Amino acid sequence: DVSHNVLLYLEGISVSFDGFKAINDLNLYIDDGELRCIIGPNGAGKTTMMDIITGKTTPDSGSAWFGQTINLLDLDEPAIAQAGIGRKFQKPTVFEALTVWENLELAMADDRAVWSILHARLNSEQQDLLHETLILIGLKSHAKMQAGKLSHGQKQWLEIGMLLMQKPRLLLVDEPVAGMTHQEMDRTAELLTSLAGRHSVVVVEHDMDFVRSLAGKDRTVSVLHQGSVLSEGSMDKVQNDPRVIEVYLGE
Numbered sequence: 048d049v050s051h052n053v054l055l056y057l058e059g060i061s062v063s064f065d066g067f068k069a070i071n072d073l074n075l076y077i078d079d080g081e082l083r084c085i086i087g088p089n090g091a092g093k094t095t096m097m098d099i100i101t102g103k104t105t106p107d108s109g110s111a112w113f114g115q116t117i118n119l120l121d122l123d124e125p126a127i128a129q130a131g132i133g134r135k136f137q138k139p140t141v142f143e144a145l146t147v148w149e150n151l152e153l154a155m156a157d158d159r160a161v162w163s164i165l166h167a168r169l170n171s172e173q174q175d176l177l178h179e180t181l182i183l184i185g186l187k188s189h190a191k192m193q194a195g196k197l198s199h200g201q202k203q204w205l206e207i208g209m210l211l212m213q214k215p216r217l218l219l220v221d222e223p224v225a226g227m228t229h230q231e232m233d234r235t236a237e238l239l240t241s242l243a244g245r246h247s248v249v250v251v252e253h254d255m256d257f258v259r260s261l262a263g264k265d266r267t268v269s270v271l272h273q274g275s276v277l278s279e280g281s282m283d284k285v286q287n288d289p290r291v292i293e294v295y296l297g298e
């Protein structure tokens with residue numbers, strides 16, 4: 048029973064590497080505007096799942112839809128990004144020699160090579176988006192600073208900002224708080240929750256305290272294990288699920 052509000056729809060997805068089922072009949076439904084946390088032990092298939100959503104890996108079977116009309120399995124990686132799915136990897140990849148502002152400008156450019164030569168002027172809608180994003184990621188007073196001089200946390204936020212420049216409908220975020228201070232983690236939780244509603248956000252994360260702060264009482268957490276969803280529900284529910292406890296004790 049899938050609600051009409053589903054933005055990302057994965058059903059019966061399987062993929063094997065050399066006969067090993069990394070993803071095994073995975074079903075996952077993400078609502079429009081939802082913030083979903085995905086947890087699971089090492090090797091559970093979290094990265095492979097993200098690879099399938101973004102078109103980096105093609106599943107052996109199953110279906111994957113984005114919105115009502117976009118069959119993700121028909122599209123290659125660039126076309127999926129174009130359709131509105133942005134992915135942030137764990138390691139930030141900002142352009143260290145450019146300023147914060149320039150990084151955001153570059154992320155908005157259709158053609159990065161052209162931007163680097165012409166510094167094409169932004170229209171007013173683009174300028175508004177850039178200003179809003181600078182405030183959202185907490186870097187308004189750092190706009191002219193070289194990205195290489197930012198702290199680790201600030202670089203992560205800048206990269207999220209760069210993804211926002213493409214106006215994605217779905218953001219996939221891989222372990223955003225690895226290596227962050229507690230204060231940076233709190234700020235990141237604020238940032239990601241503030242994106243929900245306007246965007247759907249899927250966060251893969253190991254840090255359980257962080258997941259608890261993101262999920263709160265009401266948001267859904269999915270636990271992946273051996274390539275499928277082992278348990279799903281509120282953080283309280285999944286943490287008290289005996290199957291989940293068993294899997295984590297075995298780590």
Ligand code: ADP
Binds near residue numbers: 065087089095096
């Ligand atoms: P997670 O991100 O949850 O740690 P992964 O998706 O990285 O899990 O991996 C799931 C399983 O699939 C692991 O056992 C991993 O070794 C295997 N795997 C992932 N990618 C490949 C690949 N390209 N070739 C072979 N095995 C892979």
